[in-house]
Amino acid sequence: xxxxxxxxxxxxxNMAQLSxxxxxxxxxxxxxxxAIRVQGWVxxxxxxxxxxxxxxxxxxxxxxxxxxxxxxxxxxxxxxQKLSTGASVVVQGALVASQGKGQKWELVADNIEIVGTAxxxxxxxxxxxxPEFLREIAHLRPRSNLFGSVFRxxxxxxxxxxxxFQQRGFIYVHTPIITGSDCEGAGELFRVSTxxxxxxxxxxxxxxxxxxxxxxxxxxxxxGQLEAEALALALAKVYTFGPTFRAENSNTSRHASEFWMxxxxxxxxxxxxxxxxxxxxxxxxxxxxxxxxxxxxELFATFVDKELLARLDxxxxxxxxxxxxxxxxxxxxxxxxxxxxxxxxxxxxxxxHERWLTEKHFKRPVTVFNFPKEIKPFYMRVSDxxxxxxxxxxxxxxxxxxVGGSQREERxxxxxxxxxxxxxxxADYKWYLDLRRYGTVPHSGFGLGFERMLMxxxxxxxxxxxxxxxxTPGSAEF
RNA sequence: UCCAGCGUAGCUCAGUGGUAGAGCGGUCGGCUGUUAACCGAUUGGUCGUAGGUUCGAAUCCUACCGCUGGAGCCA
Numbered sequence: 001x002x003x004x005x006x007x008x009x010x011x012x013x014n015m016a017q018l019s020x021x022x023x024x025x026x027x028x029x030x031x032x033x034x035a036i037r038v039q040g041w042v043x044x045x046x047x048x049x050x051x052x053x054x055x056x057x058x059x060x061x062x063x064x065x066x067x068x069x070x071x072x073x074x075x076x077x078x079x080x081q082k083l084s085t086g087a088s089v090v091v092q093g094a095l096v097a098s099q100g101k102g103q104k105w106e107l108v109a110d111n112i113e114i115v116g117t118a119x120x121x122x123x124x125x126x127x128x129x130x131p132e133f134l135r136e137i138a139h140l141r142p143r144s145n146l147f148g149s150v151f152r153x154x155x156x157x158x159x160x161x162x163x164x165f166q167q168r169g170f171i172y173v174h175t176p177i178i179t180g181s182d183c184e185g186a187g188e189l190f191r192v193s194t195x196x197x198x199x200x201x202x203x204x205x206x207x208x209x210x211x212x213x214x215x216x217x218x219x220x221x222x223x224g225q226l227e228a229e230a231l232a233l234a235l236a237k238v239y240t241f242g243p244t245f246r247a248e249n250s251n252t253s254r255h256a257s258e259f260w261m262x263x264x265x266x267x268x269x270x271x272x273x274x275x276x277x278x279x280x281x282x283x284x285x286x287x288x289x290x291x292x293x294x295x296x297x298e299l300f301a302t303f304v305d306k307e308l309l310a311r312l313d314x315x316x317x318x319x320x321x322x323x324x325x326x327x328x329x330x331x332x333x334x335x336x337x338x339x340x341x342x343x344x345x346x347x348x349x350x351x352x353h354e355r356w357l358t359e360k361h362f363k364r365p366v367t368v369f370n371f372p373k374e375i376k377p378f379y380m381r382v383s384d385x386x387x388x389x390x391x392x393x394x395x396x397x398x399x400x401x402x403v404g405g406s407q408r409e410e411r412x413x414x415x416x417x418x419x420x421x422x423x424x425x426x427a428d429y430k431w432y433l434d435l436r437r438y439g440t441v442p443h444s445g446f447g448l449g450f451e452r453m454l455m456x457x458x459x460x461x462x463x464x465x466x467x468x469x470x471x472t473p474g475s476a477e478f
Numbered sequence: 479u480c481c482a483g484c485g486u487a488g489c490u491c492a493g494u495g496g497u498a499g500a501g502c503g504g505u506c507g508g509c510u511g512u513u514a515a516c517c518g519a520u521u522g523g524u525c526g527u528a529g530g531u532u533c534g535a536a537u538c539c540u541a542c543c544g545c546u547g548g549a550g551c552c553a
Binding site for chain 1: 515
């Protein structure tokens with residue numbers, strides 16, 4: 001059995017012989033096609049005197065295929081005239097050069113099978129919906145131009161993530177979703193338990209988690225980093241790409257309770273190598289979307305952010321700014337800008353400070369590195385000055401932190417000391433410390449929020465609009 | 479969690495103490511190789527919810543709910 005290039009193994013609805021052609025491919029045809037079959041959803045329909053124009057979209061691209069439905073050739077023409085936005089149809093006919101302006105090809109139908117109708121309660125109109133409204137109909141919004149485009153770009157960039165790392169010899173590793181480590185300092189955790197909440201087993205008044213499913217307390221992962229380190233110290237260069245969960249009651253356009261994170265981890269790599277990789281990675285993803293999703297990017301530039309393409313190209317063209325935390329603090333102090341929050345060594349950079357650096361001063365992505373050890377987690381490598389750790393935050397205009405990473409502390413004694421300083425018991429992290437006992441090496445890695453990257457690439461300003469079904473505090477409807 | 483703003487027709491909004499409105503959409507008709515079509519008619523409301531002030535509340539007050547923006551936290 002052979003398949004045509006674009007054949008589908010979907011069970012055919014009625015007409016078994018002809019394989020369906022994606023509309024994307026039909027529109028790129030170089031010559032007329034006598035017999036072609038397409039299937040999709042009606043975006044809009046216009047009547048002419050003796051025929052009807054149907055704009056058909058099948059999700060394969062932003063573009064619609066214009067169907068010509070003629071009264072004289074179609075026995076079900078009366079029903080076709082009742083087709084409204086949202087209905088699903090299978091069309092068979094001839095792809096011919098369009099007589100009208102605006103499209104190269106159109107399909108003159110020999111047969112239109114109405115698969116599913118959509119009545120006048122269908123909420124999507126041809127035009128003019130706000131993202132806020134579409135968010136309320138998350139199950140239908142992929143049929144809109146904007147969200148169809150976002151999700152096609154999301155798919156493409158997910159592919160590009162793997163391409164980037166695989167091309168560079170990284171091994172894709174799967175770190176656990178359910179984790180027993182609760183002290184990574186990366187936010188609140190979702191508890192995973194099969195204990196009966198109405199009648200939990202108790203011991204000395206406390207809930208007895210030794211009777212829980214995993215015989216201990218477990219959570220959804222907030223990061224695969226610690227496990228990725230173990231794999232990096234065997235496979236040298238690894239990356240994770242999977243779901244991540246944060247239970248913080250955080251209500252902003254940049255936070256989701258469930259998101260996807262990419263975490264490369266590299267043995268024999270210092271902070272500079274880490275920063276180099278992060279920059280190369282971010283640029284690679286931008287370039288990939290520019291190259292492979294031109295229609296979608298054009299749509300974002302037209303309807304979401306007029307300056308998107310200029311900004312992305314600007315970012316691609318020049319190196320990111322790198323600045324030590326201490327120097328960034330000095331720069332902010334001397335800026336003459338009136339900030340709401342104080343600036344000083346040992347204080348976290350606030351959003352307004354990050355914005356000033358990346359949007360006003362440098363006007364490009366900025367990598368801040370070498371932070372005071374007091375404001376960073378236990379696993380980051382203490383620098384020779386004893387005051388800072390080899391951490392880095394990559395900030396981009398409009399979004400803020402998109403990458404956070406560090407060189408990891410590879411010295412056993414220093415790491416144990418860091419843990420104690422963070423009120424952690426090294427005994428709880430025996431396996432993690434083993435990595436320093438046996439063949440330790442300098443190593444580095446970072447985490448990149450996939451959705452934040454998508455926001456940056458598409459210009460879509462709310463993280464809820466780059467996830468098909470977003471989970472945020474108080475919201476998990478779909 | 480904190481601060482601010484907003485909840486009026488399916489959608490986007492106007493209406494700021496005195497009869498509930500427009501555009502778009504939908505429906506019907508007309509016209510037409512159209513393409514965010516065009517022309518005409520028509521449809522459409524518990525003004526977020528509950529309470530209060532008032533002769534009278536979409537409008538003023540209180541509480542709650544929801545949404546949005548910002549902050550904190552972070553990717």
